[in-house]
Amino acid sequence: MTLRExxxxxxxxxxxxxxxxxxxLIVDKIKEYFEVNKITTYINPQNVLKWEEKEIELECEGIKIEAISLPYSPSIDVETSDYQVIKINNILDINKYYRNNSNKILVFTQDDLMRKIVLKNGTPLSHLPQNPPKLPAFYIRYKDANQIKGKCRFFLKSSFExxxxxxxxxxxPGKTEDKIYVTAHHDHWFKGEHDDLISVSILPELKSEKxxxxxxxxxxxxxGCFFSSFSWACGSYNFLRSNKIDAKLSISLDNLTLNSKFFVTPGLFKYFKNAVQYPSPYTDSYNFLKRxxxxxxMSDxxxxxxxxxADEISETENYEEIVKLLNVFLSNEITINPQELVNVIFDTPLPIEIxxxxxxxxxxxxYNELLKFYGSxxxxxxxxxxxxxxxxxxxxNKAYxxxxxxxxxxxxxxxxxxxxxSKLYEKFLYYLQKEITNEYLIQLKNLF
Structure with a gap:
């Protein structure tokens, strides 16, 4: 079976x-792929929050408009003219508008493709549960945007379980005790072939001589996160909280295309000439970094x-070269160069004692202990x-x-x-900076 198949x-x-x-069903199918290549498999059940859109209807002035709800939208049934249609340039901008929303129902559009991203409420970038979204948000095709006018009925029946x-x-097994984790994810929106089924399909083809x-x-x-505003990669977050991992390296394949870039932790720059020289916060590998x-x-x-x-693999896309590249990398000696992290420390605006x-x-x-001080x-x-x-x-420092x-x-x-x-705000930042400096100093001294 080819990767595309x-x-x-x-x-x-x-x-x-x-x-x-x-x-x-999908996990059992992945298990089959592993076992064909005689790879020992383990299945780890995890608690997740399952959101689901059950029924939806958007009707304005007697005209029904095709629409979907954005994940984590709560149920609603209301007729109103108090709504706002927002044309975005990037799906990632949705929560910027949603966070600043007062009490209007928001209808988003970007182009003539349906798109999805999880709605977030509360303080951004928190792994703790935040207040759930208080209002739903709808998504439509751009060609239908001019039909959203007058009084509209917004009906959504959704569930959280x-x-x-x-x-x-x-x-x-390898020839050494050193372990490398290569990860992907099988949950996906729509067909999700680049994000992330091609990566899942590549996993059983990987091997190492070392x-x-x-x-x-x-x-x-x-x-699947329980209302945390750091709303992605909670499967790997909870997996790593439940399992003690001793690894030399983690590689994440996520939203993979033939134009993917490498995002690399300092210490590994030498292996990738054109890499983005900071770790990605958007993939499962970030949770490994925090440990x-x-x-x-590897992501586009x-x-x-x-x-x-429209996330589908075309007939002309060939990922065999990526498999070969990864297998060559995994079979050779991989060494960490801590001097690259030294350079990052010199280039980062930090107090001299830190x-x-x-x-x-x-x-x-x-080196590895210092990586735990990375954050977003x-x-x-x-x-x-x-x-x-x-x-x-x-x-x-950026908040000034x-x-x-x-x-x-x-x-x-x-x-x-x-x-x-403004001067009082700057004074507040100054004292906050002093407190956090002392916090880091204590943590660093405890490592000696």
């Missing part, structure tokens, strides 16, 4: 929401059909997320100029309209 066999099940009853998702792991391989297809990458494991993410952040009904302790720890062989910062004006070492301090949300910490916005208020 495997993808098509998986995508025939249609959209797969984490916790849906057909998830086990505690359910079980399944993560499947295949293990191939390392023990752990090949994992995660549940709950697209949805001190260096990561590589510019794929035009991301999370859309830099001195971090550099000292690298000299003492604590969301620029709320640009709606972009990036990872940083000692992210709380970097985020506070921009509104930011700092992972599992705080959202910082300057609402001031006069100079006195």
């Amino acid at each position: 495997r993808v098509k066999e998986l995508s025939k099940y249609g959209e797969l929401i984490a916790g849906d009853k057909k998830e086990r 505690d359910s079980i998702g399944y993560t499947i792991e295949g293990i191939i 390392y023990e391989l752990h090949l994992i297809s995660f549940t709950a990458e697209e949805s 001190g494991i260096p990561t590589i993410s 952040i510019d794929y035009p059909y991301y999370h859309s009904e 830099k001195e302790l971090a550099l000292n720890l690298i000299e003492r062989g604590k 910062v969301l620029d709320l004006s640009k709606n972009t997320i990036q990872t940083y070492l000692f992210h709380k301090l970097v985020g506070i 100029q921009n509104s930011v949300a700092i992972e599992d910490f705080v959202e910082l916005r300057n609402y001031c309209e006069d100079e006195i208020c």
Whole structure:
């Protein structure tokens, strides 16, 4: 069976929401792929939140308009003219508008393709449960946008249920005790062939002449989180919380196309000439990074059909070269260069005492411990997320100029309209910076 045939066999099940009853069918099919190649498999059940759209209707002035609801939309049945149609340029912008919404029903559109992304409420980038979305959001094709006028009936029946998702792991013994984790995810929107069934299909074809391989297809990458605003990759997040992982490296294949880029942790830059030189916050590998494991993410952040009904593999796409590339990489000696992390420390705006302790720890062989200090910062004006070492301090520093949300910490916005208020806000940031500096100093000293 070719990779393309495997993808098509998986995508025939249609959209797969984490916790849906057909998830086990797909996982059993992946298990077959592993076992054909004599790979030992384990299936790990996980608690997930299953959201499902049951019924939907959007009608304006007697005209019914094709629509879908965005995941985690609550049920509603209302006739109103208090709504807003928003044309977006990128599906990732939806939650920027949704967070700033007052009490209007929002109708989104981008082009003539249906698209989906999970709605979020509360403080961004939090792994803790936040307030659930209070209003639904609808999505329509752009060609139908001019029909949204006058009084409209918005009807949605949706459900939220505690359910079980399944993560499947295949293990191939190696010639050394070093382990490498290569991951993908099988839950997906629409057909999800690039995001992420092609990656799932590649997993059974991977091999190493050296390392023990752990090949994992995660549940709950697209949805399934219990209202956390860090609403993706909670399958891998909970898997790693429940399992103690000792790994040399993690590789994530996610939203894979022939134009994918590599996002690489410092220490591995030398292997990828044109890589993005910071870890990706958008893939399952990020949860490995937070546990001190260096990561590589292979993903196409510019794929035009991301999370859309047009996400299909074409007949001309050949992923055999990617398989060969990965197998050559996995079969050769992989060494970490801590000096690359030293360079990041020098280039990051940090208090001198933080830099001195971090550099000292690298000299003492604590490279992996320092990786645990990575975190994400969301620029709320640009709606972009990036990872940083000692992210709380970097985020506070950025907050002097921009509104930011700092992972599992705080959202910082300057609402001031006069100079006195602005100076007080800067003073607040100064004292916050001092507190976080002391927090990091204590954590770093405990590593000696």
